[in-house]
Ligand SMILES: Nc1ncnc2c1ncn2[C@@H]1O[C@H](COP(=O)(O)OP(=O)(O)O)[C@@H](O)[C@H]1O
């Protein structure tokens with residue numbers, strides 16, 4: 001086990017930059033998730049840690065030692081690929097023992113380790129099968145097994161669950177989390193799925209366009225997104241974003257929305273008077289009432305029942321807002337509904353830079 | 360449209376055309392066989408009968424027992440076998456490099472390799488002879504192996520490259536992370552999966568070298584280093600052509616090529632990478 005430090009790392013393919021100045025410090029035993037839309041450079045960063053891609057600028061340290069020039073085999077890390085990359089001509093047992101054989105592990109010890117890993121992952125009865133005879137979920141387990149048989153300094157995962165169906169994905173997610181609790185190995189996990197990121201991570205690194213946007217615990221990112229990108233990327237159903245102008249009148253703050261409506265905001269919002277802003281509010285923070293009339297009224301346009309709760313699309317003259325409610329009340333389409341946007345639940349961003357306005 | 364939906368006339372035509380094609384393609388081989396077992400006295404008298412009224416293996420016995428043919432045959436085996444192995448070794452390495460690495464001048468290298476395939480070989484006979492004779496490579500099997508290897512490496516490289524391209528990069532990356540060097544990953548993971556490609560390349564180069572006539576004729580003037588295509592010509596004398604013996608030798612020459620393909624066909628048809636990724 002080891003810490004991993006990424007210091008001022010950049011990557012270009014030819015003249016095309018794909019990673020800009022990434023700084024990240026991962027502690028020993030930490031589970032860090034890199035999350036971001038497809039093409040933002042997550043895999044590239046992970047592969048640079050693994051030694052599969054060259055480093056254009058900066059340093060990568062594993063266990064305090066610079067590994068920039070070290071071959072993958074000398075970095076002592078394990079990786080689970082999105083494609084699983086199982087050796088098709090080898091049995092499950094040989095797939096799992098390949099790395100041990102290369103290290104000259106004595107055969108009794110090897111078979112002991114393999115059977116321990118196999119029983120942990122429920123693979124005992126498949127050990128003599130070839131990968132092509134296994135289902136997707138089983139192959140995924142073999143790929144995991146291949147990583148855990150030796151005690152590497154770190155686990156790297158590149159979207160390991162994205163080829164599985166939703167049910168299996170949920171199940172494997174839990175197993176990965178348990179495995180990490182048990183082994184405590186430093187892990188970097190790449191995904192584009194923000195639910196996976198939220199549920200697995202000790203810390204999330206949100207990336208976009210080759211740059212780190214925010215690093216923090218899942219709840220940090222959820223409750224205090226540092227910019228518009230993070231606010232809209234994290235959370236499902238997605239956050240509502242409204243355009244407006246910030247008005248500062250002494251201690252009073254309010255926002256004039258495009259629709260001329262006034263939206264009170266908290267006094268601690270920094271911003272300037274007249275600053276163009278974007279206001280975010282998460283669907284579950286939108287308060288609705290169908291019985292009582294209120295100052296803000298809209299119509300129920302669409303109802304998406306999710307079992308756990310319901311997503312309501314509330315149409316007003318100017319826009320559609322999403323609200324997430326837990327009550328199982330009946331919301332007939334077209335009926336009037338009162339809603340409010342509590343000042344303490346607003347996320348306010350500068351409209352031009354997209355950065356959060358200090359509060 | 361499903362097959363059951365198609366009518367009988369359709370299938371009649373379908374198989375009819377296939378049968379015609381196969382017959383057309385195999386007819387020369389059939390004729391080879393037919394002439395080789397036709398006794399000389401019947402060859403001209405019976406004209407173009409599909410099967411002679413009397414058959415004999417006399418031509419075969421003569422070719423095997425009283426001609427230089429066994430020697431030519433052995434020479435051909437040595438030349439074709441060595442060429443096939445050498446070319447495949449080189450092409451496996453260079454094809455892998457072409458498939459996996461980006462390096463300066465790659466485009467130039469590919470271009471040059473294509474250019475070598477554009478020349479009519481006849482143009483090169485004289486310069487190569489000039490080059491080889493001081494080196495003692497004329498009248499030698501080694502000389503032929505060198506020439507054949509040089510001419511077959513470019514195409515074989517492209518062939519191997521296309522096979523390597525079909526194998527996911529993830530596999531060797533996984534091996535390298537598991538602790539293998541790149542060469543070990545190539546040898547233990549990638550090469551076993553490319554066996555169909557290796558077999559195809561071996562087969563292709565073997566047959567090309569087996570039937571090569573131009574250089575075999577020009578670089579070798581002594582019988583002890585002649586290959587069998589040159590040997591076949593020895594059945595043509597100034598005044599007559601001994602068709603029966605020539606065809607018998609031809610049939611015999613087909614045997615190694617057939618055996619060779621029988622040996623490698625298992626790899627040719629097998630899709631080893633199935634189940635490597637996703638699925
Ligand atoms: N070998 C390569 N050559 C050129 N561009 C590449 C190469 N590999 C990746 N890229 C580019 O780098 C960017 C980041 O890719 P990647 O790290 O795979 O994204 P992610 O894993 O976040 O989806 C993409 O825009 C991709 O097109």
Ligand SMILES: [Mg+2]
Pocket residue numbers: 039042043044159
């Ligand atoms: Mg990726």
